[in-house]
Amino acid sequence: MVPEGEFEMIHDVVIAGAGPNGLLLACELALAGIRPVVLERLPGRVPVQKANGLVGQVNRLLDHRGLYEPLRGAPGAPRPTPRFVFGAFPLDLHLLDENPLHTLPVRQHRIEEVLEERARDLGVTVRHGHEVTGFTQDEAGVTIGLRGPTGDEQLRTRYLVGADGGRSTVRKLAGIGFPGVTSTDPVSRIAHVLLPEDVRRTADGDFLLPGCPVPFRPFTHTRTEHGVIALAPFTPDATMVATLEWGAAPVDETVPLTLAELRASIHRVTGADLALTQARTPGTFTPRRQVGHNTRLADSYRRGRVLLVGDAAHVHAATGGPGLNLGLQDAANLGWKLAAELHGWAPPGLLDSYHRERHPVGERVFMHSQAQMALMAPGPDTTAVRALFGELLAHPDNLARIAALMAGSDVRYDVGCPHPLAGRFVPELTATTPDGPVRIAELARTARPLLIDLSGGRLPLADLAAGWKDRVDLVPADCPQPPAGALLLRPDGYVAWAVEPGRTDPDGLRRALHTWFGDARP
Missing domain, CATH: 3.40.30.120 (Glutaredoxin)
Structure with missing residues (x-):
């Protein structure tokens, strides 16, 4: 332990990770009068395609901060989406009297750009090329070991927040358990490509693949008896194509995904043979393959002066896009509570309420992401379950319940007030x-x-x-x-x-x- 007095500066908060969750947390702290330091191990922002948009109540949260319009690229408040998907079931949400589900197609790289620009405008220090290598904590703070461009160094901070992803170094060093399940199925393949001319579109915009009698709705998952396919035309020059296959032959994960491998997977899932070519838009061809999936939830979001947000606290299947809705609302929940603690006016237990409120929300995403994967798996038993589930979704009450689950609008914290709005996200007024x-x-x-x-x-x-x-x-x-x-x-x-x-x-x-x-x- 290095004595506190030997440090030139004692920081209030150090955030490990400059992804969307870490950056929004930094903005929240800065708005509350705290100036955090954000550490990112990568030397600069890399335009790797990850999330393709924002799904759920997070859109309204970002609207509350004036961030929705810059991300949308146009003025206006969030509006509900008329269509979405759950476990490869199409959800016709325009049939609902009150539709709670908002979506915004925006690439994660752009989200990070907007959030980092806002953070810097608010006075936040973002240090790229700095990796947390270790830390010790005591009653007064945390001493962090770093590896940076000029070598090893140390920082002293009142609190350390791990926003450093599913393989979080901070979580591991803090000794926080990460229980859950790991599956070797399905194998997912995804790339942004240019589709051949024999792929046509219907008047409704659905895709007609050669040799397939059934149209495929864009921006959704379609289940066949052999797997799942999704097609999302984000730009005229780049369509995201993704497949999921269960029980597939083993693959060499050290070999990068090729267009030929994706083409073969599409053929196995749909029967269509598509002559894919690289997308014309520079930088969008980002082929990725993932074998199986992890569904894990930290057993505690806090250990002493170390806290977790986002993927550092939970990982799950990406079906339905719940990740940023979950992680960014973690950041909003933690930010004001941590600032209150640092300013000295937080009531007893306020900071602990972060885990108490957000961990059950993580459990719900844990539940519905697994349920969706189960509903998409091949086999006659799943087909029978889907037939029943489809009947249930035909009832507006059930459709509304699934929409609220995907939006996160069914979350209600226990705030000790009986009014119907208490504990819920404030309605649009x-x-x-x-x-x-x-x-x-x-x-x-x-x-x-x-x-x-x-x-x-x-x-x-x-x-x-x-x-x-x-x-x-x-x-x-x-x-x-x-x-x-x-x-x-x-x-x-x-x-x-x-x-x-x-x-x-x-x-x-x-x-x-x-x-x-x-x-x-x-």
């Missing part, structure tokens, strides 16, 4: 404030707790919340048909307290303020 009409998402751009009086300021909330005015912003707003008389909104977008229109509930409000934002001050 437009209200009139003294500055004019505004969406709730626009009010949340500061990432500060909000006490929103939807009666236009007629409730006596200022006096009730006076002891928290340094931490909680009071916003009077008129809403024509308010879902509540007032809302206490946490920085991560979840409702900590709500009251019916025409009521006040002073005891409930004070209790919620104290539970989430600490003691009142004179």
